[in-house]
Amino acid sequence: MPKLQIEELFPAPKQPLHLDIGFAHGEFILESAKQNPEWNYLGLEVRTPLVEKIEKLIEEQALHNCKVVAASSLMNLDIIPDNSLDRVTTFFCDPWFKPRHHKRRIINAKFLSEIPAKLKHGATILFQTDVENLYLDTLEYINENGHYTIILNENGVHHPNPLGIQSYFEAQCLKNQWPIYRMEFRVAIA
């Protein structure tokens, strides 16, 4: 896939850029773009019908600061320009329980080694899940990588994420009082 050109995607390309991986039905990315016109939002989602659905909603709602692409963060991270992202989120991604499937997880050792090239200085990655084992494994991947500082670590909480806009799965957890496991981290400053 060709590399994305930020200048061609957004009318205000100099605005900070937020990447949301696995947006599914788009509740979080659409509401974020609506509430924060001073940010640009880019979504990656592997399921093409969902991308087409969200493209229609973006057009209907004239959300010029939001673009979505049918792509996998595992295979296509190289389409993101280097040094372009101010924030990354990935919420309630598939846990892929079997060890032989761990390589399909959105945050894994490969992602943690590749994403720093795409981040601007100080950019943050916010991850949340309802699966304790996925949270614990992700914590281990981050610690094994050794190049990140964890700035938020919440183990089984019942309150919303610090960005103040909930994804579909996050809202379900909060409504049902199911625990949320959440981590925010960034590349450690040498």
Ligand SMILES: C[S@@+](CC[C@H](N)C(=O)[O-])C[C@H]1O[C@@H](n2cnc3c(N)ncnc32)[C@H](O)[C@@H]1O
């Ligand atoms: C369980 S849903 C979570 C949806 C939403 N983030 C939420 O919190 O409500 C996970 C989504 O991630 C997508 N996905 C899984 N792996 C992906 C990857 N490597 N790159 C992009 N999207 C991915 C799936 O297709 C699915 O729509």
